[in-house]
Amino acid sequence: MSTLAPAVAPERVARPPRIATLDALRGFALCGIIFANAPSILRLDPLMSDGQIHPVAIWVDQLVQGRFFPLFSLLFGIGFGLIWAGAGGRTSTPRLVLLRRLLALGCSVPRSRCCSPAKRPSCACGT
Structure with a gap:
């Protein structure tokens, strides 16, 4: 008969x-990133009919992308x-x-980038 030590819970x-x-x-940063990505998600064109960049697009680019992504x-680094x-x-x-x-984290990025709604027609991952 063998004697087993009692199981000890970690x-x-x-x-x-x-x-x-x-x-x-x-x-706050995630809300800003969602706001920064809203034009591309909604497929809004930053160009006006005369070919000029819309002032709102410039404002979003300078204020949102220049602040929230950094x-x-x-x-992310602090985390x-x-x-x-x-x-x-x-x-x-x-x-x-x-x-x-x-x-x-790196393994989760390629699939999400490949299968984004904008790239779905040419998605190589089979979905």
Whole structure:
């Protein structure tokens, strides 16, 4: 008869509280990115009938794309820094944790770009 050690449940590591300011800034940045992408989603032409670029298109380009994409990129980097710091406390190889998340993110992008509604007629992924 063999003696088995009793199963021990892994300890749940207390997660640090979410940073409400970062969450609010992320939501603000996402709203701005949606606003920046609205003309292409709605298939609005930025050119007026005389060939000039519409002033609203210039305003959206300068104010929205020039502000929200850098903000979103900064918050994306801060998020990965927080992942790095959290993984450093749980594992001796936080680079692998970060690499695994980057690979998962990278694998999700090609399919979404290939199968966007604008490219669907020539979509090579079979949908």
